[in-house]
Amino acid sequence: MKHRWRIALAMGAATAWVPGGTAWAAEAQRSTFGTLPDGRAVPAATLRNAHGVSVRVIAYGAAIQSLRMPDRRGQVADVALGYRTLAEYLAKPQYFGATVGRYANRIAAGRYAVDGRPFQAPVNDGPNSLHGGVAGFDKVLWTVTSVRSGPVASVTLRYVSRDGDQGYPGALTVDATYSLDERDTLTIEYCATTDRLTIVNVTNHNYWNLSGEGSAAGAMGTSVTIPADRYLPTDAHAIPTGELRSVAGTPFDxxxxxxxxxxxxxxxxxxxxxxxxxxHNWVIGAEVTPDQHLMARVSDPASGRGFELWSNQPGLQFYSGNFLDATSTGKSGHLYREGDALVFEPQIFPDTPNHPAFGSARLAPGQVYRNVMTYRLTTGAPE
Known part of the structure; x- marks a missing residue:
């Protein structure tokens, strides 16, 4: 407790006492993160709590631009890869911290059918469509609809994807809410509704390096636990074969x-x-569930930073930063290279519309799509 109290005092004006309560209140502050070429300003919001944890969300791509948290010694570092300026996000898109959709992950050849009617999403990843296509949710300006301080600080953003956007049917209204509380819990909730039968799979693509986004050590020393007995093997173009393969005796265990x-x-x-x-996608369950379940435990032994990830989704895409190729310079001036970060994406299985055995990605009028991701952040035992 002394360790956390010291961090709270250091935060100063970033925190406030809850009247009549016994805990600090988290704070949300508005700002602007540059201007698009067409003159539109890009809003941003920073959520902070009393323990030195803060997250900055920008409206371009409804993305995490910064995620700062202390280590076991109280030293705060940014653990999310990203750029310092909006111009860099526009010039070299890398999905850093972004909301991805309308269909996250891959659809084979961009082709799928809804009730027998064929649709074509743009091909932007070899022969396949990735993360919604050429202009997915990561490359559009969202509207900030709410910024709140209190026991839970939050920011909510909205994007309305028109009927036919990137080859997807139906006008889809998507809300993304980021919230941070005094228990060091970061929650991302995606909700969507449609006016026409469509498919939906929305998730967050944060790149984590718990040793710090500019650390020369990279992320390969990170310890990972995934409570899954099976995973989805793919073909050479990263499309699931349809098999649910046992992890036993493989590097996927x-x-x-x-x-x-x-x-x-x-x-x-x-x-x-x-x-x-x-x-690859690990099989955590068979379908989306009403409640959350454990998706992964992640920790950096050197710093003590870590998190548990919980969600209501059946699959977890785990990506080890294999295609970071030193063509992007991050916030600290560090060139991001292979293995510098890890991505954990709770979601419906990739290419589900073409694999009936995987379940359904359909969303009909009157239904609400929800993907709730909870990160229970940890900083290790104080020294």
């Missing part, structure tokens, strides 16, 4: 904690070769 770097280069495994590391 994270039922016990493993450092990512232990097995990420095991060339004898064809799946590792296809993806140049991990870029």
């Amino acid at each position: 994270f039922r016990q904690p493993h450092a990512v770097g232990e097995r990420v280069r095991e060339g004898a495994d064809q799946q590792i070769g296809y993806a140049r590391g991990y870029d």
Whole structure:
């Protein structure tokens, strides 16, 4: 408690006492993150709590631009990859911290059908459509509809994707809410409604480096646990084959904690070769559930930073940053290279519209799509 109290005092004006209460209140502050070429300003909001945790969300891509948290010594670092300026997000899109959709992950050849009617999404990842197409949710300006301080600080953003946008039917209204509380819990909730039968799969694509986004050590020493007995093997173009394969005896077995770097280069495994590391979906459940369940435990032994990830989704896409190629310079002036970050994306399985056995990605008028992701952040035992 002394450790956290010291951090709270250091935060100063970033926190406030809850009248009549016994805890600090988290704060939300508005700002602007540059201007688009057409003159539209890009709003931003920063959520802070009393323990040195803060997250900055920008309306371009409804993205996490910064996520700062202390280590076991109280040293605060930014653990989310990203750029310092809007111009860099426009010039070299990398999905840093972004909301991705209308259909996150891949659709084979961009082709799918809804009630027998064929649709074509733009192809932007080899032969496939990735993260909604050429102009997915990560490349549009969202509207900030709410910024709130209090026991839980939050920002809500909205985007209305028109009927036919990127080849998807129906006008889709999507709300993204980021919230931070005094228990160091960061929650991202996506809700969507449609006026016509469509498909939806929205998630967040934050790149995590718990040692700090500019750390020369990279993220390969990060310990990961994923409570899944099976995963989805893919073809050479990252499309699931349809098999639900056992993780037993493979580099994909994270039922016990493993450092990512232990097995990420095991060339004898064809799946590792296809993806140049991990870029696969783990089978956590069979369908979207009313309640959340554990998706992953992630920790950095050196700093003590970590998190538990909970969600209501059936799949977890785990990506080991295999295609970071030193063409992007991050906030600290560090060139991002292969293995510098990890991505954990709760979602419906990739290419579900073309695999009936995977379940359904359909959303009909009157229904509400929800993906709720809860990160229970930890900073290790104080020294």
